[in-house]
Amino acid sequence: MISLDHWIPDELHIMLRIFDRLWSLVLSELKDVDQFDNVCRNEIVKEMNRIGVRFQFWKENGSNTWNYTSLMGNDKLKVLKDFNLGQILPPLRAKKIRELWDRFNLIYSNLKLKDYDPHQFQFEAEDWLELFLTPDRVIPNSNRIEKGLYSPSAITPYIHVLVYHISEFMEIHKQWGVKAFSCAPVEKKNHQQVTYFFRQSFKGRGSKHKSVIKEILEYESRSLFYLFDDVVTSTPKPKKLNIF
Ligand SMILES: [Zn+2]
Structure with a gap:
């Protein structure tokens, strides 16, 4: 405790x-005064775009309520x-x-x-x-x-x-x-790892090969290795020579 x-x-x-x-x-x-219609939803999306926020409304199949992007x-x-x-x-x-x-x-x-x-x-x-x-x-x-x-x-x-x-x-x-x-750094890290996870699409591969957690931890420790040991992660691009 x-x-x-x-x-x-x-x-x-x-x-x-x-x-x-x-x-x-x-x-x-807006709903109470019956203003929450397509025109209004469009205005909201337009205003969101203006301030640089990606935002959408949508209806789930068979449902009557409007969902919107969680920001x-x-x-x-x-x-x-x-x-x-x-x-x-x-x-x-x-x-x-x-x-x-x-x-x-x-x-x-x-x-x-x-x-x-x-x-x-x-x-x-x-x-x-x-x-x-x-x-x-x-x-x-x-x-x-x-x-x-x-x-x-x-x-x-x-x-x-x-x-x-x-x-x-x-x-x-x-x-x-x-x-x-603040939880902000932890949330940020979580977001980065979740993003990495979906990019790699090793979802569901868990039991067959290695657990997802283990894979993320190994990825994490590889990144830390490069970070702390100051290892150059890119090699110089090969030069192209044109031979006539
Ligand atoms: Zn209180």
Whole structure:
């Protein structure tokens, strides 16, 4: 058992999972007002292309729900920073949600800074949650209602951790910063190896020859050998001579 004071939340997943929530809240809002049609989906794909993110919607056979590309961390950050919500939402609505996204992005950047003041962080995170929970409000001298943002039921465990626990971990691990414990490098490595695995297509070959894990480990140790021993991995190309 790892003792309770030896755990720390992973900054990468705070960003990934809270982004997922923010994104799906936008999509469900579009569905609620019956705007989630082909035109809208096209706009989303077009806007994703504009900011350099590959993105698609598709329907699984026999299913009625739209699936969409699950984005990698970098792409999520691009969407969080640059996606123009005005392409799919009315201007005022887009502005409101954009502010929420921008401030989340800011909090997330601060979270990764080694010397950021934990109290300041806590303060800003709580402020952000307040914005997230903006209630509907009656516009004075009219009976129109300005729609707020989201209800408490939209809060996820990661949002709770971000707002109520991260500052404590920032305090405890001042010496290193929360980012020092990030899962990002491990995820990156995992991604590289999975990519390598699919490229080599030694899937399913496991039991017949060598276990896949063993093969990946051997590949890994070969790469490390070249890296640490400074071995030149390419030989000079043979010169072509034209003989007349
Ligand atoms: Zn708690």
